[in-house]
Amino acid sequence: MRARxxxxxxxxxxxxxxxxxxxxxxxxxxxxxxxxxxxxxxxxLSFIGLERAVQTVPLATGYAVWTGVGGALTVIWALVTGAQxxxxxxxxxxxxxLVAVAGLALTERPHGSPAEATASTPD
Numbered sequence: 074m075r076a077r078x079x080x081x082x083x084x085x086x087x088x089x090x091x092x093x094x095x096x097x098x099x100x101x102x103x104x105x106x107x108x109x110x111x112x113x114x115x116x117x118l119s120f121i122g123l124e125r126a127v128q129t130v131p132l133a134t135g136y137a138v139w140t141g142v143g144g145a146l147t148v149i150w151a152l153v154t155g156a157q158x159x160x161x162x163x164x165x166x167x168x169x170x171l172v173a174v175a176g177l178a179l180t181e182r183p184h185g186s187p188a189e190a191t192a193s194t195p196d
Contacts, residue, residue, distance in 0.1 A: 086122030090143030
């Protein structure tokens with residue numbers, strides 16, 4: 074998988090993480106069929122996407138992006154729908170998560186990059 078495609082799959086998987094987390098909350102202990110089905114389907118698709126993306130994106134970076142973006146989107150959705158009250162500090166910390174995730178993405182080197190190959194060759 075090309076790096077750009079892997080990042081798109083990773084971001085789509087993070088969106089699905091927010092969907093399954095929200096559906097999990099709405100499932101009321103898996104007693105509500107529609108949210109339970111949405112949870113199950115999106116959780117499986119999210120994990121499959123994460124697994125595929127980390128074949129190209131380093132696992133630590135990929136997992137941090139997946140959880141950071143997914144978690145931030147879950148909170149944003151709760152704020153937008155009124156399920157959770159907001160305050161300015163919350164928005165500041167959400168922005169911090171997203172800036173940190175973007176920083177990880179911008180500084181990540183793909184598997185097998187020249188810098189990685191140079192660092193692993195003995196002198």
